[in-house]
Amino acid sequence: MSVVSAMSYDPEAPLVDPFGRGISYLRVSVTDRCDFRCVYCMSENMTFLPKQDLLTLEELDRLCSAFVRRGVRKLRITGGEPLVRRDIMTLFRSLSRHLESGALEELTLTTNGSQLVRHAADLAACGVKRINVSLDTLDPARFRELTRWGDLDKVIAGIDAAQAAGLAVKINAVALKGVNEDEVERLIEWSHGRGMDITFIEVMPLGDIEPDRFDQYWPLSQLRARLLDRYTLEESDYRTGGPARYVRVRETGGRIGFITPLTHNFCESCNRVRVTCTGTLYMCLGQEDAADLRAPLRASESDEKLDRAIEGAIARKPKGHDFVIDRTTSRPAVGRHMSVTGG
């Protein structure tokens, strides 16, 4: 008898990794497809997974629910672009029962905003309160260049619809050297003027793409230093359960978040794991180790096999990632694109 099967099984036991970090945050990628091709995220010609490899919406619900039962309090739906997955609202509707029961604190979404006009009101009706919208530029031509396929007007209309539906919107912008460097202050003032926080993200070395990473990488320490020329940044202990560190801008009253996987290692407080749309569990965004949850999910109607696979994986959660971008290391740290694990 294996050690795992000999161990007693407690379907309610909280998930804690070997470093004592409780797993309370699950990010679920519901599709690897997207209606954009952002230059730092995807190559122009992506090969997407065959649809039959994807977990069904029912399987995604079962998987998320297993994590909620084991103590996950925050669930973020992402992708690819989550809102291009057919019937995705069915998943939100079914997951909202965990909000109603109080088992789940927050159900949320990261989106490129292109489909928000259609879905904002339904998301709000499902109990979604806050969403992240990725937007790296307010210049329509630059937006098209960066996303290759995107239409800025549609995204802005989506943000309008989200705010009209009562959703709190946070803007996520990837800081890209020589691309949106000159727009940082405009992005901040535009976001804060609309009552939205904005978080800057350092570009991470995930997946092969055409541009050179080193050319794109702009350390947020430099961005932050520049902001001091114009703004008074007040340290803030505001946290959203994610890796961003926030400051408040005295002049605008709004918040700026910084996600700095490269200049500041945030692994010590990592409370999250990620599942791909095929049911592969990644214990760390920056490491290759993963566990297949689709097979145990499909192996039986009971969740015991699934729970055991989750427990076994969490027991291997690594201490941290080892991202580096420098002139000698422009290869990806891991081969998969951000659109696979969902950022």
Ligand code: SAM
């Ligand atoms: N399509 C949705 C969107 O764009 O918000 C959700 C998925 S996207 C992969 C999630 C986030 O990852 C976005 O904010 C995107 O800008 C960011 N992202 C993608 N590739 C990245 C990379 N290589 N480094 C840093 N952030 C990246």
Ligand code: SF4
């Ligand atoms: Fe699509 Fe989001 Fe990746 Fe852009 S960042 S290509 S919107 S998944």
